[in-house]
Amino acid sequence: MKKLSLILNIVFIAVIAVGAYKFIIAGSTEVADDGRTAILLEAGERDFVLGEMRLFLETVQGVVAAVAENDMAKVAELSTAVGMASTGGETAALIGKLPLDFKTLGLATHALFDDLATEATDIGDPTVVTASLGVLMENCTSCHAGYRFDVAGTGK
């Protein structure tokens, strides 16, 4: 009996470990035909993250326009709106499907927008803000180069 409960315990721990690995580190992915890692989502989850992406692009557009007008208050306002305080709207199910690298890069991008807001407010130099935006946008381009969103079961 002792042996059986030991085996059951080991199986139980293994199941938890695999679950934790899938949920925290691996996510739900497959290699896509274009070589990128496809993150497999439900259609509604994909719509949600793509909506966040369009907000990122609208923010970058607004920031570039505001820098050109030397309107640092506007830069700070737009950047803060997509900063760390804006995160947390994802469901647990969605978070579990995103690989750890993806989550890390995504959160780092939100944090960099907060940094951009601080720079705009504290330094107020358009050249500095433009340079930081250029660095921040390496997160956009590197993530897009490595990942795409597919709807689970459709192959696209």
Ligand code: HEC
């Ligand atoms: C952590 C990863 C990640 C980061 C960081 C990231 N994106 Fe994305 N973004 C994606 C993925 C994945 C897609 C879907 C691409 C695909 O399926 O081909 C996407 C799609 C988009 C789209 C298309 C939206 C639509 O409706 O189809 C836009 C626009 C976009 N991103 C803008 C940005 C901008 C601007 C930034 C940086 C400020 C950014 N993204 C940062 C992962 C990321």
